Amino acid sequence: MNQAVRLFGFLLLFSSATWAEEIHTTKLFIMTVGPWVFDWTDSKGGGHSPNQFSYRPSLLNAPDLPSWMYYTYSERHGRGFVYGAAPPHQKDLQIEVIGLNKKNYEARRRVIKMNVVEKAEPALYEVHLKV
Numbered sequence: 644m645n646q647a648v649r650l651f652g653f654l655l656l657f658s659s660a661t662w663a664e665e666i667h668t669t670k671l672f673i674m675t676v677g678p679w680v681f682d683w684t685d686s687k688g689g690g691h692s693p694n695q696f697s698y699r700p701s702l703l704n705a706p707d708l709p710s711w712m713y714y715t716y717s718e719r720h721g722r723g724f725v726y727g728a729a730p731p732h733q734k735d736l737q738i739e740v741i742g743l744n745k746k747n748y749e750a751r752r753r754v755i756k757m758n759v760v761e762k763a764e765p766a767l768y769e770v771h772l773k774v
Contacts, residue, residue, distance in 0.1 A: 663756040668729045670762055674755070676700065677722035681742040681751040695746050698723040703737035703754060733759045
């Protein structure tokens, strides 16, 4: 196994940590994903190179995000954004985010618990726009 790792020149490590986010139904939430989520620090103090990391969020034990949740990556900011609005009566869920350091091919995993709370004061009116 060690020869294979040296041969291909990469090291794959999975470290796991869990934290929680509270989101409200029918209200937009935005979660930023960057190197700090995976405790990646630059030991030389020079900072990370632009677009050194890539991220892949999905529902825990599923291949994709729920239909009401989206992910986009901003090359300008060098970070990803998970966003959406939970539908009414949505149960709590867990999002798994895999981060890849493209410089040394180190992969890390984080599980984020989404505690879904019913909005205290629901909107009186609702508008649907077709764009």
